[in-house]
Amino acid sequence: MGIIERIKEIEAEMARTQKNKATEYHLGQLKAKIAKLRTQLLEPPKGASGGGEGFEVTKYGHGRVALIGFPSVGKSTLLTMLTGTHSEAASYEFTTLTCIPGVIHYNDTKIQLLDLPGIIEGASEGKGRGRQVIAVAKSSDLVLMVLDASKSEGHRQILTKELEAVGLRLNKKPPQIYFKKKKTGGISFNTTAPLTHIDEKLCYQILHEYKIHNAEVLFRENATVDDFIDVIEGNRKYIKCVYVYNKIDVVGIDDVDRLARQPNSIVISCNLKLNLDRLLARMWDEMGLVRVYSKPQGQQPDFDEPFVLSSDRGGCTVEDFCNHVHRTLVKDMKYALVWGTSARHNPQNCGLSQHLEDEDVVQIVKKKERDEGGRGRFKSHSNAPARIADREKKAPLKQ
Template sequence: MTTVEKIKEIETEMARTQKNKATSYHLGQLKAKLAKLKRELLTPSSSGGGGAGVGFDVARTGVASVGFIGFPSVGKSTLMSKLTGTHSEAAAYEFTTLTTVPGVMQYRGAKIQVLDLPGIIQGAKDGKGRGRQVIAVARSCSLIFIVLDVSKPLTDKKLIENELEGFGIRCNKEPPNILFKKKDKGGLNITNTVPLTHLDYDEIRAVTSEYRISSADISFRCDATVDDLIDVLEGNRVYMPVVYVLNKIDAISVEELDLIYRIPNAVPISSNHEWNFDELLEKMWDALNLVRIYTKPHGKLPDYSAPVVLKRDACTVEDFCDAIHKQIKAQFRHAYVWGSSVRHNPQRGESFPR
C-alpha cells in the first residue's frame, strides 16, 4: 500500500468515527499517524524524485520574495509581467508556465523578487502534476499571492488552501503558543494557563504515544487543538502571510465586486487593465512587514533616495550595519537614531547588545 493510499484509509476511518469522550484517544492516534504519513510526502526519499527539480529552485535576490500560486489560466503570468516587466509566457490555454519564472520589482525603495510558479492542480500535495515542486518553492517565499479567478473565488480558495495545508504551509496563522521540552525521564508533565476547549488529556496522551514521547514538559498557553499540538511536535510547519488576489474583475458587475471585498486579506484586480494595483502593492508591503531606514550624512539632510529596507522584527542598529556591510560592526563606535522607536530624537546608541 502506497503512502497516499494509507493517508486516504486513515482519513476515511476518521470520517466515520464519531467524536466523543470514548473515541478521543483513538482519533488523536489517527491524526498523529496521518501527520507522520504526510511528512513522508513532504520529505520523500531521493529515489522518489521529490526535490525541487530543474527550473524550479531559483537564486534569491532582494529583501523579500513573493510567490504566485494558483490554478492554471488565472492570470499569474500577466500579473507578473505587468508588475516586474519580466516576460512570463501568457496565453489562453492552461499550463503556459512550466518552470519558475523570476522577476524583480522596485516598490518604496525596496527590491522585491517575484516568482511566477506553474499552475497547480488538485492533489498537488500528493505529488500530482508537479505540485510538490511548486509548493516546495512557495514554502521558501516571504509572502504568497494566491491568484484566483474572480468568477469562482471561494471554491478555488478552499482547494488551494487545502493543498498548502497538506504541505505544511499555514496561511495567515501564527505558531501555536505551546512550549514543548522533551525529557529523559519523569513522564508527561502537562500544564495549561488557559482552558482547553478543543483538546483533552486523552488526545494529548494519544498523540505523544504515537510519537513515542514518554517524558516531556508540555505547556499550553493558548486554546490549542490536536492539530496545533501535532504541528509543534512535527516542527516543520511554515506560518506564512497570504494575500488573495482576485483577478479579472473587469468581467463582473459592481454589485458582485462589493461582495468580493468582504473576503478577508483579498484584493480584487484586473491584471489586463492594471486596475487596483495600488491597493495590491500596499497590501503586499503591509504583509511583508518591511520598514525603510534612511541614512543622514553628518551636517546634511537625510538621503531619501536609497533607503535600507529591513524586516520590522529584525530592525536593530546591528541589523542595519549588517545590511550595509559585514565589516561595519568591527569599526562601530556609536549611532544616532531618529524615529518613533526611540525615546529621544535623536538617540545615541553606544554599542551592540551581546
C-alpha cells in the same frame, strides 16, 4: 499500499467516525497518523541524487512573494503587469515545470515575484515537481493567492487545504505551545490556559503515536489537536497570504463588493488595470519591510539607497542595521543617532536594541579606538571622559 492510499483510507475512516467525547481520542490519533504520512511524502525519496534538476530560484531583492492559483486565473498576466516580465512568453512549453521570477520595483526596494504554476497538480501527493514548488512557496515572505472572481469560491478553500496539507499555515500565528523532547523523565504536561480541545490523555496518546515518551509540554493557549501536531512536526511554515480576486471586470458590482469585504482580500482587474496600485501597497504593508537611510557623519543621508530590514525576517533594530552595513560595525559602534518616527526626539541617541521604523535615518557613531587609550588614563580621577563623550554626542546635533 502506498502512502497516498493510506492517507485516503485514514481520511475515510475519520469521515465515518462520529465526532463525540468517546471518539475524540481515536480521531486525535488518526490526525497524528495522517500528519506523519504527509511528512513522509514530502521527504525526498531515498537514494535520489542531489535533488534532480534545479528548480530552486535564486533569491533576489529584499523579499519574495509567491503567486499561487489555479490555471487561467491571471497569474502570468499579473506578473507581467507588475514586473514587466513576460511569464507566458518565456514559459510557453514549461508552464507546469518552471517557476517564472520577476522583480517589482516599489518604494526604492526590489521584491521578487514568483509565478508558481502547478501547485495544485498533486503537490501534496508529492507528484511531479510538487515538492520543489512547495519548497519555493515556503521560502516566500508572502503568498498572493490569485482567484478568478467569476469562478466558484470553493477554489479558495481547495487551495488553502492543499497548502495546509504540505505544512503551510496561512495568516496564522505559531501555536503558543512549548514542546521539548527529553532523553528521560517521562512526559511533563502543563497548561497556563484552560483547554477545551485537548486534554492530558489525548496529548499523551498523540505523543505515543509519535513514539515520544519523554518530553516537556506546556500549553500557553487553548490550542487544538491540529496545533499540537503542528508543533510536534516542527516543520510548519507560517506565512501571510493575501487573497487576490482578479477579473472583477466580468462580475457585477454586488459580487465585487462582497469579495472585497472578505478577510485578507483584495479585488483587482489586470485587464482594466484596476486596483493594482492598492495591491502593491498592500503587499508592501504585509511584508513589513523597513527602509533605513544611512547618514555618514557630517553629510546628508543617502536617500537613494535604503538598507532594507524586515520585522519578520531578521528584525529591525539598530543592531540588525549594523549587521546589514558591515559585520564589524556592531563592535565598533559607540552609539547611534536616529531621526524619524522611532525616535523620541530628532535625533535620538540610541543603543543597539533601538527598534527602527520605516524611513528612519541612522548615523552610527564609532568608538575612536586610539583616542580611548588616551582618555583611559585620566578616567579614574576626572570626569573629562564623560564630558568629552557628552560633547561628542551633542556635536552632531548641530549639523
